[in-house]
Amino acid sequence: MDNELTEIADRITSEALALGFDVVGFTQPDKINYAGAHLKQFVAQDLYGEMGWMSDTLERRSQPNNLWQEVKTVIMLGMNYGPEQNPLELLENKDSAVISVYAQGHDYHELIKKKLKHLARFMVGELPKQFAIEDDIDVKVFVDTAPVMEKPLAGAAGLGWQGKHTNLVSKQFGSWLFLGSIFTTLKLPQSQPEPDNCGTCTACLDICPTNAFIQSRQIDARKCISYLTIEYGGHIERELRPKMGNRIYGCDDCLAACPWNKFAQLSSEAKFHARTELKAPELTDLVMLNDPDFRTLFTASPVKRIKRRRFIRNVLIAIGNSQNPKYLPQITALLVDEEPLIRGAAIWAAEQLSGADEFSALYHQYAGDEIDDSVKAEWDASLQAFSGNALSGAKA
Numbered sequence: 484m485d486n487e488l489t490e491i492a493d494r495i496t497s498e499a500l501a502l503g504f505d506v507v508g509f510t511q512p513d514k515i516n517y518a519g520a521h522l523k524q525f526v527a528q529d530l531y532g533e534m535g536w537m538s539d540t541l542e543r544r545s546q547p548n549n550l551w552q553e554v555k556t557v558i559m560l561g562m563n564y565g566p567e568q569n570p571l572e573l574l575e576n577k578d579s580a581v582i583s584v585y586a587q588g589h590d591y592h593e594l595i596k597k598k599l600k601h602l603a604r605f606m607v608g609e610l611p612k613q614f615a616i617e618d619d620i621d622v623k624v625f626v627d628t629a630p631v632m633e634k635p636l637a638g639a640a641g642l643g644w645q646g647k648h649t650n651l652v653s654k655q656f657g658s659w660l661f662l663g664s665i666f667t668t669l670k671l672p673q674s675q676p677e678p679d680n681c682g683t684c685t686a687c688l689d690i691c692p693t694n695a696f697i698q699s700r701q702i703d704a705r706k707c708i709s710y711l712t713i714e715y716g717g718h719i720e721r722e723l724r725p726k727m728g729n730r731i732y733g734c735d736d737c738l739a740a741c742p743w744n745k746f747a748q749l750s751s752e753a754k755f756h757a758r759t760e761l762k763a764p765e766l767t768d769l770v771m772l773n774d775p776d777f778r779t780l781f782t783a784s785p786v787k788r789i790k791r792r793r794f795i796r797n798v799l800i801a802i803g804n805s806q807n808p809k810y811l812p813q814i815t816a817l818l819v820d821e822e823p824l825i826r827g828a829a830i831w832a833a834e835q836l837s838g839a840d841e842f843s844a845l846y847h848q849y850a851g852d853e854i855d856d857s858v859k860a861e862w863d864a865s866l867q868a869f870s871g872n873a874l875s876g877a878k879a
């Protein structure tokens with residue numbers, strides 16, 4: 484019987500690899516009981532910001548059996564999305580934007596979900612024909628947005644270990660693995676978990692531009708640039724804006740700093756390769772995108788999800804960090820954009836790139852007509868920054 488279960492697991496593995504997954508492992512739902520306590524701590528400390536679904540789904544997420552009572556085995560699958568170029572190199576050109584590696588190609592949710600469903604159909608339809616399985620096989624597939632703790636499960640299933648940056652690191656693929664899972668009622672043998680191979684290294688914690696790590700393996704999502712640029716829908720805190728540099732969608736710094744990336748390889752999935760126009764697009768081209776052009780440029784890309792409003796906010800922050808006054812005419816045009824979020828970011832960008840007289844002229848021309856309170860507050864904060872700096876002689 485045990486031999487047959489091992490054969491079934493091997494058959495699932497070979498099918499998954501044929502479908503394009505790079506790593507596969509098996510674990511049982513009770514192997515991550517420790518993670519539920521950490522998740523509860525994360526939620527209790529309010530580290531999740533506006534991702535309200537984290538507290539809403541807390542009980543279901545904290546243990547796979549709370550999500551689905553009947554699950555006996557969790558199959559964890561990983562796809563390598565290793566980039567061609569070290570993403571840290573792109574941070575140097577302040578006039579081009581950096582989109583995180585995972586979003587430079589095709590949306591992984593869609594692609595992985597399709598493959599997971601394929602594998603699930605194989606398990607339900609083909610396995611019973613090939614093996615003497617008495618009970619019906621039931622399966623559910625999950626990727627990313629579902630209430631599943633993918634990283635601890637992947638660690639338990641031997642795909643790698645949770646590094647100090649909290650993401651799963653693999654000896655073979657470094658930090659560049661997307662994760663997905665299949666829950667099944669079939670009881671299968673477990674894989675050997677991978678031990679923690681971080682040792683005394685702290686490269687990922689040290690590199691974080693916003694100091695988002697409270698300690699090793701504990702992130703304050705509210706400070707993470709990935710959260711700020713993708714999940715957060717408001718005016719980003721003023722102190723964090725300069726630290727964002729030219730990162731306009733997500734951030735890869737902690738991932739890219741990991742020494743285990745030395746064994747990483749370019750993804751074998753062509754759809755994950757960077758689209759040329761998304762590798763290092765010019766800020767000047769991005770900032771003027773209207774809604775239809777934004778949708779066209781980001782067709783099938785995860786970037787589309789944040790809509791033009793958040794996207795242009797992010798681009799304007801990158802422009803504010805460029806130290807290049809050539810953008811002032813474009814910024815000025817956006818001071819009257821219909822979106823308050825965009826007007827607010829345009830004010831901050833104008834503050835960064837103009838002198839006191841120029842800013843004062845903009846203030847007198849536009850601030851009086853502003854009707855949104857949050858944008859009025861941006862005008863006031865920028866004006867105050869000028870008067871504060873004028874006193875210290877820093878910005879005039």
Ligand code: B12
Pocket residue numbers: 517518519521522524525534583584585626627628629630631632633634635645648649650651652658659660661662663699700701702704707709710714732733734735737738
């Ligand atoms: C919410 C979320 C985010 C949030 C929060 C990030 C985070 N680290 O939790 C934000 C928006 C910031 C984010 C950013 C990113 N994300 Co994200 N995200 C998720 C999501 C949906 C849930 C993660 C979660 O549950 N977080 C809550 C915390 C509590 O969980 P945790 O980190 O697993 O917590 C463990 C440790 O922190 C530890 N712990 C907690 N407290 C304490 C205390 C002590 C004392 C100790 C010792 C340990 C400890 O125990 C916990 C359990 O093991 C998952 C998909 C999923 N369903 O799992 C993707 C996921 C984690 N994201 C992913 C990616 C790729 C990213 C980015 C790289 C994207 C980018 N380039 O911008 C960044 C990386 C930022 C980073 N350093 O984490 C991938 C990671 C793949 C991998 N190899 O691990 C996932 C798995 C999506 C996927 N299906 O592939 N993400």
Ligand code: SF4
Pocket residue numbers: 648690691692693694695696702706707708709733734735736737738
């Ligand atoms: S993704 Fe960037 S901002 Fe977020 S924790 Fe990592 S280095 Fe810090």
Ligand code: SF4
Pocket residue numbers: 645646647648652680681682684685686687688740741742743
């Ligand atoms: S950079 Fe160092 S500490 Fe961070 S995950 Fe990689 S090995 Fe671990």
